[in-house]
Amino acid sequence: MTVKLDFEECLKDSPRFRAAIEVVEGDVSELETRLEKLVKQCHSMLEAGKAYCQTNKSFVMGLKELGHHCSEDNMMGECLQKFSKKLEVILEAQGEVIEAIQKSVKLKLQTFVKEDVRRFKDVRKEFERGSEILEAALGRNAQAPRGKQHEVEEASNALLNARKTFRSGALDYVLQINVIEAKKKTDILMAMVSMMDAQSQFFQQGHQSLSELDEYRRSLSEEHTQLVLNSAREKRDMEQRHAAIKKKDVSYDNSLMDFCADAPNGIAMEGYLYKRASNAFKTWSRRWFSIQKNQLVYQKKLKEQPTVVMEDLRLCTVKVCSDNERRFCFEVVSPAKSCMLQADSEHQQQGWISAVQNSIASAFQERREDPNSPRERCSSVSGGSPGGGMYGEQEKMGGRQALEEVQAIPGNRQCCDCGEPGPDWASINLGITLCIVCSGIHRSLGVHFSKVRSLTLDSWEPELVRLMCELGNTAINRIYEARIDEMTIKKPHPSSPRGDKESWIRSKYVEKKFIQKLPETGRNIPLRRSSARRNRSNTQDRVSGSRPPLKPKPNRATLPRLTGLSQSDLVQKNNTGIHKDDENDEDDDLSGLHPGALLYRSAALQHFPVMADALAHGADVNWVNTAENASTPLIQAVTANSLAACEFLLQNGANVNTADSNQRGPLHHATILGHTGLVCLFLKRGADYNARDNNQKDPITIAVETANADIVTLLRIAKMNKEMREMDGAFGQSGDETYQDIFRDFSQMASNNPEKLKRRSTDFKS
Structure with missing residues (x-):
């Protein structure tokens, strides 16, 4: 049985879980619509089949009567009698086909839509009701003033009860999703196999094309039998797992992931936080925050592009905000801006503060090329043999020399788009070097326009280094900025606002406003x-x-x-x-x-x-x-x-x-x-x-x-x-x-x- 959603994931209630829920609900709704339509079509087909059989019976009866009338002619009488008997056998088989379709397809699918899908919708309503109650409890808990202890306790108790109710409902909902996914397969497959059995029996004497499906039908039937056995076993195991997890205490605070700078997915820390807006109203919004690539980002939904709060944590510091009206607040501060955040508990507050501090320390270690940093450890592993052989040492040395060679290409010591000195980012498909601000804008264009990598934090393949050395900022700007003198357009400088840089980069690489239009003229170079x-x-x-x-x-x-x-x-x-x-x-x-x-x-x-x-x-x-x-x-x-x-x-x-x-x-x-x-x-x-x-x-x-x-x-x-x-x-x-x-x-x-x-x-x- 296919597992659509995991029980552990639903307890986090993360955007990934919400996105998966939306996909499942859309799939079930689409399945219900298609099954209802199929049941109506099946009903029309059966009515037409019954009318067809009745008309054919009248025709066969007419043949029999004609045979009795022609009984004096032995050839005619024998022919009509044999043909009428054969047709009668076929009509009886066709009537059995109609009955089989009535039982195997129409009733089976109709039962699935009316019972199983309706049960799924009822459980979904309970889940949504629990989600709304939890959201309201979280809001009241977050708004409880620090100085009113009785309100704090009341809000905390309400949040505890809401969380219990929500997680219990979420577990039930996930179970129902997985069950309906398995039952959908078995019911539809059983309906199809039963219908094909009846059709095969009906056409086996007169329809050669159906014989070609016999082997496939037998194979499908065997697979269905095995699937039923496996589904029953996995369903039993899942119910046992569901029962074991449900026995656990689901009233605990949201689990906080430990900081991990070497996480495989690049996310060192993630979880929900309240963020205070920078507008005049200072409103608070709950968002899913994460620390990745030495940046602090957040998003509301999984498919949304993450919003970068702090572009480089090396320039930041973090501190507790004890003078704020709301509890569990802390602030991440950089030279350019600050961001006020609020956790759900003191435990989460301390965990996030430690994570930001560890991320800052890890970023500085990588910058100094510490031998114990994740980047050096990655380089030593990628060097060749597991034992750290000759090729491993050559690769570490070659990598450092290659990076220096990329930065030594003419024009590469300044950002290709704004001219900031010492760029340490690159666009590998364009072959240019970029500053951190322009690299963020390039990344927002999408990988079909620009693929961004760090010259200091990412690993580089040797063939990619050779490519970077073949191009460079000067060569690319001759192409993409060929007409800026004619158009009297002012190129941004390092201190230009981010909006000006973004407008310039989009005009340059997406709209291609400054390239030489075709046809061109110039000097002849064979x-x-x-x-x-x-x-x-x-x-x-x-x-x-x-x-x-x-x-x-x-x-x-x-x-x-x-x-x-x-x-x-x-x-x-x-x-x-x-x-x-x-x-x-x-x-x-x-x-x-x-x-x-x-x-x-x-x-x-x-x-x-x-x-x-x-x-x-x-x-x-x-x-x-x-x-x-x-x-x-x-x-x-x-x-x-x-x-x-x-x-x-x-x-x-x-x-x-x-x-x-x-x-x-x-x-x-x-x-x-x-x-x-x-x-x-x-x-x-x-x-x-x-x-x-x-x-x-x-x-x-x-x-x-x-x-x-x-x-x-x-x-x-x-x-x-x-x-x-x-x-x-x-x-x-x-x-x-x-x-x-x-x-x-x-x-x-x-x-x-x-x-x-x-x-x-x-x-x-x-």
């Missing part, structure tokens, strides 16, 4: 055409152990449009990305391409500013070149063996499983070319290692044929890890630590020591 053979040879000749030097690369603003082309040539060029007269040219001018084709060509050339410019002008990151085997920009980056280009496309939404006309995706091409680092990257991004090409070969088969032991190892480990997770079930681990360590080691070698991952055999022969 770009080398991509070629699979040339890129493959360049990849083998490239010195793999060092990162290529950063050099200025052309962007779209400096590329002129092609002129002198006929209309048919332009159509062909826009459709394929290649001019028909250019196919044998050594130099390829990309300036006249539409954004999709421009992204395709620049991905093979590894021109990151041009790729960024193409995306800024609306290029489809999964654009397909029909003239080159339906290849995509990601496949072009694979051909060039560019980890950074592949990472850039993936961060901007490229589909890692899009295949070409030979049904080969990026993982196939990386395996064929022996690019172990790219294989590792694609597997980490969820590539399908079971996909087969037109030769019915998956990547594992290709790797075995090419005798590439490293790639075979990666593919088989990925497959084994997935199978182990599936065996563990829905509540299993998200990934084995050894599996994660091996992939970290391969990522490190692909970025820092690629010569260790060279091919062991000749190229794959398709």
Whole structure:
């Protein structure tokens, strides 16, 4: 039996529980509507079937009478008698079908709607009534003045009784939800199986199509039988669990989660608090607060975007407010603002104060790169072997050097959007560095516009560091701020109000007001055409152990449009990305391409500013070149063996499983070319290692044929890890630590020591 809601979760009455309740109630309401409609349709069908059977009986009786009339003709009489008997048997079977449907479908579903759904609604009303009483009791308890002890005691007793009533009703409601979920499955399945049994018996002599459902019907019947047995056993276990939990004392104060800086979900502390508004009325509102990423945030409902109260707890302090009219108040203060909060009890007040203090201390420890801080501990674990081997030490050293290298890119020492010095945040899909204020605005845009990470608090993959070093604030601003001089728009500075910065960032990245409009004109810069053979040879000749030097690369603003082309040539060029007269040219001018084709060509050339410019002008990151085997920009980056280009496309939404006309995706091409680092990257991004090409070969088969032991190892480990997770079930681990360590080691070698991952055999022969 499927468990929709957990009993422990309902006692917290958290937004997660409320959101889950809303989903369940909507599902039950929709189920009731559909079942009522189905019952009405079933009734109409049965009435029509009875009328049909009655008319057919009259027809059969007429055949019999005609047979008696033609009895002198032996052939006619025998034919009519046999046909009338067969039809009579079929009509009797059809009458049995109608009776079976009446009992199995109509009555069963009608009973479920009238009894089970009505019982669910009654329990829901009791739950809602208890919730309203608890909310009122909480309000009276919070408003009880400190100096009037009798009112305090009265409010506390009322709150105690209300909490008992509410939690008892909540437990009953959760039980009813889980019971109706299980009963819904068994009743509907039983109705369907019974109806199909009757239909099969009716059509088995004359309807060949129903015979094809026999195996499925038997299988469904067996599954239903097993489901009934399992449901009965789990229902008994759940009732026992419900009874055991209900025996516990449910009058205790709301449980307070201990502070945990290394919480898996990133939430170090959460719970309900009253918040005093900053307006003139100073009203109090009850909100769900949490401490996450060294920020204090709150929300009213689960799906709402959290509101940030304190953006950086390192700048804050916390103190008890004993001079306030209300009890259990404390204040979180920063240089810019303060926030007055109220807990439900003294125990919760002390717990929140300690949590804020611990979060402040933890933030300072991470900032100082304390060896015992969570970030250092995470780095040591991600370093490779569980025993802290050679790769682990290399990764910790490489990570610190990589962060310094990102900050050393031209323009990266000031915030890309407001110019504040020393930015320690980054947008990884744009390749820019940001201050803490601008990073918060970028995060509010959504990950389809900007993916924000901390340069000091988050862990960084080596391929992501290489990507950041290929772009930078100067290159991106040449694209997204190309027309600010023409438009006489004033860029915000570090001391500008947050509203001005937010307006600027939305205009710059969402509305794209300042990019160069198409078509453009500029100086002619020839770009080398991509070629699979040339890129493959360049990849083998490239010195793999060092990162290529950063050099200025052309962007779209400096590329002129092609002129002198006929209309048919332009159509062909826009459709394929290649001019028909250019196919044998050594130099390829990309300036006249539409954004999709421009992204395709620049991905093979590894021109990151041009790729960024193409995306800024609306290029489809999964654009397909029909003239080159339906290849995509990601496949072009694979051909060039560019980890950074592949990472850039993936961060901007490229589909890692899009295949070409030979049904080969990026993982196939990386395996064929022996690019172990790219294989590792694609597997980490969820590539399908079971996909087969037109030769019915998956990547594992290709790797075995090419005798590439490293790639075979990666593919088989990925497959084994997935199978182990599936065996563990829905509540299993998200990934084995050894599996994660091996992939970290391969990522490190692909970025820092690629010569260790060279091919062991000749190229794959398709």
